[in-house]
Amino acid sequence: xxxxxxxxxxxxxxxxxxxxxxxxxxxxxxxxxxxxxxxxxxxxxxxxxxxxxxxxxxxxxxxxxxxxxxxxxxxxxxxxxxxxxxxxxxxxxxxxxxxxxxxxxxxxxxxxxxxxxxxxxxxxxxxxxxxxxxxxxxxxxxxxxxxxxxxxxxxxxxxxxxxxxxxxxxxxxxxxxxxxxxxxxxxxxxxxxxxxxxxxxxxxxxxxxxxxxxxxxxxxxxxxxxxxxxxxxxxxxxxxxxxxxxxxxxxxxxxxxxxxxxxxxxxxxxxxxxxxxxxxxxxxxxxxxxxxxxxxxxxxxxxxxxxxxxxxxxxxxxxxxxxxxxxxxxxxxxxxxxxxxxxxxxxxxxxxxxxxxxxxxxxxxxxxxxxxxxxxxxxxxxxxxxxxxxxxxxxxxxxxxxxxxxxxxxxxxxxxxxxxxxxxxxxxxxxxxxxxxxxxxxxxxx
Amino acid sequence: xxxxxxxxxxxxxxxxxxxxxxxxxxxxxxxxxxxxxxxxxxxxxxxxxxxxxxxxxxxxxxxxxxxxxxxxxxxxxxxxxxxxxxxxxxxxxxxxxxxxxxxxxxxxxxxxxxxxxxxxxxxxxxxxxxxxxxxxxxxxxxxxxxxxxxxxxxxxxxxxxxxxxxxxxxxxxxxxxxxxxxxxxxxxxxxxxxxxxxxxxxxxxxxxxxxxxxxxxxxxxxxxxxxxxxxxxxxxxxxxxxxxxxxxxxxxxxxxxxxxxxxxxxxxxxxxxxxxxxxxxxxxxxxxxxxxxxxxxxxxxxxxxxxxxxxxxxxxxxxxxxxxxxxxxxxxxxxxxxxx
Numbered sequence: 001x002x003x004x005x006x007x008x009x010x011x012x013x014x015x016x017x018x019x020x021x022x023x024x025x026x027x028x029x030x031x032x033x034x035x036x037x038x039x040x041x042x043x044x045x046x047x048x049x050x051x052x053x054x055x056x057x058x059x060x061x062x063x064x065x066x067x068x069x070x071x072x073x074x075x076x077x078x079x080x081x082x083x084x085x086x087x088x089x090x091x092x093x094x095x096x097x098x099x100x101x102x103x104x105x106x107x108x109x110x111x112x113x114x115x116x117x118x119x120x121x122x123x124x125x126x127x128x129x130x131x132x133x134x135x136x137x138x139x140x141x142x143x144x145x146x147x148x149x150x151x152x153x154x155x156x157x158x159x160x161x162x163x164x165x166x167x168x169x170x171x172x173x174x175x176x177x178x179x180x181x182x183x184x185x186x187x188x189x190x191x192x193x194x195x196x197x198x199x200x201x202x203x204x205x206x207x208x209x210x211x212x213x214x215x216x217x218x219x220x221x222x223x224x225x226x227x228x229x230x231x232x233x234x235x236x237x238x239x240x241x242x243x244x245x246x247x248x249x250x251x252x253x254x255x256x257x258x259x260x261x262x263x264x265x266x267x268x269x270x271x272x273x274x275x276x277x278x279x280x281x282x283x284x285x286x287x288x289x290x291x292x293x294x295x296x297x298x299x300x301x302x303x304x305x306x307x308x309x310x311x312x313x314x315x316x317x318x319x320x321x322x323x324x325x326x327x328x329x330x331x332x333x334x335x336x337x338x339x340x341x342x343x344x345x346x347x348x349x350x351x352x353x354x355x356x357x358x359x360x361x362x363x364x365x366x367x368x369x370x371x372x373x374x375x376x377x378x379x380x381x382x383x384x385x386x387x388x389x390x391x392x393x394x395x396x397x398x399x400x401x402x403x404x405x406x407x408x409x410x411x412x413x414x415x416x417x418x419x420x421x422x423x424x425x426x427x428x429x430x431x432x433x434x435x436x437x438x439x440x441x442x443x444x445x446x
Numbered sequence: 447x448x449x450x451x452x453x454x455x456x457x458x459x460x461x462x463x464x465x466x467x468x469x470x471x472x473x474x475x476x477x478x479x480x481x482x483x484x485x486x487x488x489x490x491x492x493x494x495x496x497x498x499x500x501x502x503x504x505x506x507x508x509x510x511x512x513x514x515x516x517x518x519x520x521x522x523x524x525x526x527x528x529x530x531x532x533x534x535x536x537x538x539x540x541x542x543x544x545x546x547x548x549x550x551x552x553x554x555x556x557x558x559x560x561x562x563x564x565x566x567x568x569x570x571x572x573x574x575x576x577x578x579x580x581x582x583x584x585x586x587x588x589x590x591x592x593x594x595x596x597x598x599x600x601x602x603x604x605x606x607x608x609x610x611x612x613x614x615x616x617x618x619x620x621x622x623x624x625x626x627x628x629x630x631x632x633x634x635x636x637x638x639x640x641x642x643x644x645x646x647x648x649x650x651x652x653x654x655x656x657x658x659x660x661x662x663x664x665x666x667x668x669x670x671x672x673x674x675x676x677x678x679x680x681x682x683x684x685x686x687x688x689x690x691x692x693x694x695x696x697x698x699x700x701x702x703x704x705x706x707x708x709x710x711x712x713x714x715x716x717x718x719x720x721x722x723x724x725x726x727x728x729x730x731x732x733x734x735x736x737x738x739x740x741x742x743x744x745x746x747x748x749x750x751x752x753x754x755x756x757x758x759x760x761x762x763x764x765x766x767x768x769x770x771x772x773x774x775x776x777x778x779x780x781x782x783x784x785x786x
Contacts, residue, residue, distance in 0.1 A: 241786060251786060326453075362453060363459070366464060382785070
């Protein structure tokens, strides 16, 4: 019996069209747009100005505070401008625009990994390298990694859980990374284990990637304290709380962090970035992005520099299909529909999905028939139909009582609703406003 | 390339729809409908057809001319109401009474609350109970199954009515003379039934008197299985009702087998199967969480047996469901799903 999480969940068609396509390095674009806020927390402070010449790997934005991350130039060239540019979320964000000239890297960055063992590095060295490299959670949440690796006092990490679930339909970037860079991942895992001081690491992989499970199991066989945990396919297993539940059987309490049950979760992309940061002194300036869609000519997985406009990725995959009705940054369940193909790849961009026009429009919504299916599928045990009503009436206290802040915005409710009701649209709004209310209340108390 | 669509996630939908669920329920009702035609002949077809047609027409007229909405009569919900109303009627019912029932079901119980999704009480049951109170004679004349036989219909009592009468008889006996009671040969409930020529297998296959859709337990269970496989409903409500009825009537039966019929009799008689599988599970009027479903199902089971055994009516399923429908908002308020 394969492990999985217990409450709710759905089974959207997997559509992993690009699972068999090896990672291809994308040619350098002519220009990159690097937002100074690619993470949760405070935007980085720019350290370059218009006209400056930068090298790949050079810091162009300094982390502003504890929950923030450094931003590096992903290319060599000239800073054309620093201005607000619309990102995937639809908001203008201050960004550094760089005209690409050649491919000159910072001297400190190594092309080959250091001939050292993970045990040669101290905890401090590892965390310092991660901090300097501007690494954030690459599964999409983009939470600064060094914060996760520095548990608050009184909490002790017991297990590192590596997220190789990739439960979003269509996306295959993590899958390919596990297949093609298994050795590096093993090194990265050992480095993070040292940084956390934990004895055990578990790689959670859904059973629809048997090749990755076999490959990593073989690699892990020789390493003490690293194991692979195959999981039953169920969305949203890649959600942090769901994955911890599936792997350890423990439930992270409402409002709590994974560390409350002794767990730290890192996405495989993040682990790879940690490997590069420590062993090659290489900052997070590139990532693997899946470009896919039912009408896409050559769905594939591309290693591209941060700041690359997604139009370049779409060109590489055979161009924009005629029938495209929606361009999504990320997967179909949690990704963001973008306003144009000029937006740039950021640290959290896991995929670019081109949806045909026929699948781009929502059907009109109808009366709630109170079937309770949204309640059945909610992985957090909430009542989406009720939260939607409360959010529509702006009843924030009631929303808080009904634990709207626990919602992980996975979209299972809306995916399931037979009346096609915009459950998550309103719940998101309600959650946002309730969060504001809670923060205002806390601020008033202090 | 056309313009890009911007919307919030999720960008895919599972493809479920109101129609898929409603027509799924109708498919699940087909075996019971076939049985009713086999047992009751053409009458089953006319009563069902008139009931469905009346429900659709009333819904259309009310939506179009009173509420001035776009009519949604093909979503399947009015059809289900029509079929379920018909299934709760005896085959000999005059058709104009069926039309009145449909008007009450759709007009009063459903549309006056705001249509699909907003009604508190199960429309078909409201229609049925309205007819039961307004036309008691026509509503309790039960032709025994004749199939398509051309002979005049023979009316007989339902198993539950037989039991009710027997219980009243023995109580009257006890009141009239204590000595007569002592001399009387003890009669258990199963003996009473077999003296009327009704066996358990008749009840399972539907060869008994009763309303159109309630007689063939096996056909209704087939529909239940279909709805479970299609994931139209979950098992909680029907199983809670069955379990409660078995346990409660079993306790009564153990306490006094002469006075109270056994659990299997209660399970396979009257509208219990039809009610538990198709009426109590109505999306709109039943609780949302599994815990709530259990409370609701146990309540229906208890009330049904109480009304059957101690109440004035031989059958209590309709009343039990309607009473628990009234509790559904309260149950939803206090029964939250298991949180992460």
